[in-house]
Amino acid sequence: MNKFKHFIGIDISKEYFDTFLLLESGNRKHNQFSNSTKGVKDFIKWFKKENALIEDTLICMEHIGMYGKLLSSLLVANNCNLWVEMSLRIIRSIGIQRGKNDKIDSERIANYAFKNQDQTILFKAPKKSLEKIRALLSLRERLVVIRASLKQNENELKSFDKEIYNITQKHQKQAIKGINADIKK
Structure with a gap:
C-alpha cells in the first residue's frame, strides 16, 4: 500500500517555481508561483484547495541549492512531506526526453516521485x-x-x-x- 495519494513535482528558478500536481483521482494540474514567502504560502493554499492534504502528499524537487532554500525551509516548517532529490537521479530515471521547459520538468519530477515513492527520503533541514x-x-x-x-x-x-x-x-x-x-x- 502506498503511503502517499498525491504527488507534486517542483521545478525551481530564481524568480519562480513551477508545480505539477498528480491527484489520486487522476487529475493533473500545473501552476506557477513566485519564489518568495508569499509564493510558497500561495502554493500551499493552492494544493490544499485541490484536496491534496499535507499528510497524503509527497512533494519532490531537485536539489538546486540557493534558489530552493526558502521553499524547502517553509515546506518543512509547514510539515510537508518533502523529498529533495539529486537532479542526476531524476534525469537518469527518465532517460532521453524531447522538449524541456519548466512545466514539463515539474511534471517529470512529479512522475518520478510517483514511480519511485518507495525510495523516498524525506528532507530534514540542516542545522x-x-x-x-x-x-x-x-x-x-x-x-x-x-x-x-x-x-x-x-x-x-x-x-x-x-x-x-x-x-x-x-x-x-x-x-x-x-x-x-x-x-x-
Whole structure:
C-alpha cells in the first residue's frame, strides 16, 4: 500500500517555481508561483484547495541549492512531506526526453516521485551551524580561486609588461595578502 495519494513535482528558478500536481483521482494540474514567502504560502493554499492534504502528499524537487532554500525551509516548517532529490537521479530515471521547459520538468519530477515513492527520503533541514560551515567553505573556495587568478595575472604581467607589472604589483600584493588573511580565518 502506498503511503502517499498525491504527488507534486517542483521545478525551481530564481524568480519562480513551477508545480505539477498528480491527484489520486487522476487529475493533473500545473501552476506557477513566485519564489518568495508569499509564493510558497500561495502554493500551499493552492494544493490544499485541490484536496491534496499535507499528510497524503509527497512533494519532490531537485536539489538546486540557493534558489530552493526558502521553499524547502517553509515546506518543512509547514510539515510537508518533502523529498529533495539529486537532479542526476531524476534525469537518469527518465532517460532521453524531447522538449524541456519548466512545466514539463515539474511534471517529470512529479512522475518520478510517483514511480519511485518507495525510495523516498524525506528532507530534514540542516542545522544552522552546518549551514554556516557550508557557507564559509563556499566563500573560502571562491577566495582561493580569486587569489589564484590574481597570482596568475601578476606572473603574466611580470613576463610580458614590466612597466604595468611595477604599477600594479603593490596593489595586487595587498589584495592577495588580504585574501590570504580571510582564507586563514
